[in-house]
Amino acid sequence: MTTRMFGSAIRRREDPRLITGSALYTDDMTLPGMLHAAMLRSPYAHARIRSIDASAALEAEGVVAVYTSADAEGELNPVPCAWLLPNSGLVVADYPSLAKDTVRYVGDIVAVVVAETRYQAYDALDLIDVDYDPLPAVTSPEQAAQPDAPQLHENVPGNQAFHWTLTGGDVEAAFANADVVLHEHIVQQRLIPNAMETRATLAHYIQASGELTVWNTTQNPHILRFVSSAVTGVPEDRLRVIAPEVGGGFGSKIAAYPADFITMLCSKKLGRPVKWAETRSENYQATTHGRDHVQEVELAATKDGKITGLRAKVWSGMGAYLSLAAPGIPTILHGLMLSGVYDIPAIQEDVYGIHTNTTPVEAYRGAGRPEATFMLECLVDRLAKELGLDPAEVRRRNFIPAFDNGHPVVTGLTYDSGNYQGALDKLLDKAGYQDLRRQQAEARENGRYLGLGLATYVEICGLGPSQVAGAIGFQGGLWESAIVRFHPSGKVHVFIGASPHGQGEETTFAQIISSELGVSPDDVKVVHGDTDNTPMGWGTYGSRTTAVGGAALAVTARKIRDKAKIIAAHLLEAAVEDMDYEDGKFFVKGSPDQAKTIQEVALMANVAWNMPAGVEAGLEASTFYDPPNFVYPFGAHLAVVEVDPETGQVDLQRYVCVDDCGPQINPMIVEGQVHGGVVQGVGQALWEGAVYDEDGQLLTGAMLDYAIPRADRLPNIEVHSTVTPSPHHPLGVKGIGEAGTIASTVAVYNAVMDAVAPLGVQRIAMPFTPERVWRAIQDAKEA
């Protein structure tokens, strides 16, 4: 029974506390004597600070302290960047938690107020008088790279934080010999992640012992401890980070932020617990954004539709400072994926990481891979149109043939396993593609504009082998850890270093233990998020928790099984090699009736009255699992839209997808990840976009102005899958958290472009608001 838990759509074990309101998120915490912090943020995108007068604020009721950069001198080291890309000329500009003499984006922190209540802290912000001397600002990465652009940092000439290049194959020859060369200018607009829970920190420093406990909305508590120790000087053994319930992240809760360190500093100085919780407007200004690429791409192909080369230049906006992992996103996670699901013999890319007077940019769901998939997939559709071929046929002509144990691509990666044609075939079948094409032709005859958009993708996730992490400049490891502990009663604790925050691993990891060791998932408690009681781990992002942490857990479970078998053999007075195991029971081969259950073995191991010679007491094991390769999930998606040429309104009518993340531990959770991922990518295509004015004011500064997908604007997502196991993962599984987002933006883009093709429209910038689509149609009419 329990062995079938792997693959069962069981209800989530985390839900009872979440549906009853008993779960505690960071801002739900209160400690005795707790104070409240509020950050004074710059209203200017670029300015010198002439002076700060906090005297009135200090007089205000309830105010305990006001701190500025002078108070952080010698107490807070700069906010670090942890992805130091080699061979890219990377320069890391000084990133102070509290701005010293210059502010560089709207939201840069100038001062902090600590008061007895949150209302008092916010009231006092208005009483601080800051004299600014405004400077010219720049917000577009392409413009910031121009010679006459305003300069953000003295040590970063031309605002260029790095210039990363990738070359594989003979690109010059590919373009010289091409029958067809297509060019595309793509703006991957800046996005605001919008986790429903904004960021928060509660810091409690005990001056007597020098111990600091931090509750934080982080995706990676162990990284936050490591970084916070470096910034605040509190030794790691006295620094405890707890990620309690965390309300979504999507990449925006990877980085360690200035406000976190400032809150820690306040508690250190005052010796009292201090809580800071961001408002949504603050979140829009100061929590990291995503994407922000300007891309110039060229594709070379033969007249038969075979892609022979890809060449790109990308200006990637970094914002005002380099966030923790920022340099790796538009480079390693983007450029290396430019071969996609195709065998492209020659690829070259130049990526310029450019500072602008905007909020720092970080990973955002998909992180680099949606931007790579977009480039390729929109050009593949262009190629199909150019050659008069169906987009599905062009893909077929270029796919890497099915493989199950490694396929190298020209960017230097070796994909683990894939069957791209298989995924596309299933998609076309499930969607009724030929029928849809017929409907489209009929609709066009009736003056209606239906569009079909395909996207096929492969993504790199399950980050990753630590040796590779070192080689690509990531200043950490990328392994994951697990401890499995059997209690005398046979109940199990699992402690993991990763830190899920909505993805459901408390359930899927219990299912892994259940299927590996024959205990009920109800008897397994998965503990995560507290650096004092979990082993070191690198966190939950990049679809890696199950892909790496799940592997760590499976290996640990097998260690437990091996030890239990030795103990069971001893109890049955049999030789270990004569023992068999099935579904939580150990028995002599051929005699399943005379079995010792895993629970019986756990009891004996814990009381240790009768153990085999040389075997330690206890039934516990741990693993630090460093994967031999990344995993490469893949799939094929189709969007069906109708565009109203009179209004420019885009109606997303159907969305069908086939995703392959290998064997699924819990199909219900996989489907949920796909739903959410697809909708987030659809959001980029149709509605979302952060807009700054030329002075660097964030015009989309609240949920009123930034349109995230709502329930009434979406069709049901039709979710299908194929199963291609990863050859190197102990359970064969790959990641699924980002897949939907990686494919769906360009699927919708291609669908809209397909719909308006008969109207002569060549290009529309995302998001496809009715006005933009309508204008593009009008412009095409005039042209």
Place this chain on the structure above:
Amino acid sequence: MKVQLTINGRRFDREVEPRQLLVHFLRDLGGLTGTKVGCDTSQCGACTVLLDGVAVKSCTCLTVQADGCQVTTVEGLSRDGKLHPLQEAFWNKHGLQCGYCTPGMILASHELLRTNPDPSEPEIRHALEGNMCRCTGYQNIVRSVKEAAKTMAGGSQ
């Protein structure tokens, strides 16, 4: 100002600032942190509660406006350890991931089923357009509400 509220059946007599938002009363004075704050412009619906049985966004309501009222928060939905059919349905249908929007989503759904016990899918989607979720893509929330409607209809027969 002096106010008197009954929250989930428990009476609270308190002195509050006139400007205090109901959501802050619930969370900071009531100790009921199930109700969440997700935005500052009344867009996201995470703070939805029932005021005299009717759903309101408690970030758009002053505590003094709720003086003398009955408030129901997510903590008050289950009775005698038994989950409300909506809670049960959100659990069964995977209607939540990170859980942050869930209390508001459940109470907004409660409002829908109060006024329309057998809603169609478009009606459910329309009724929930003022509640944002970034994790689920809403599809399983819609399924959850459908299941709850079915259960509640069965229960009343």
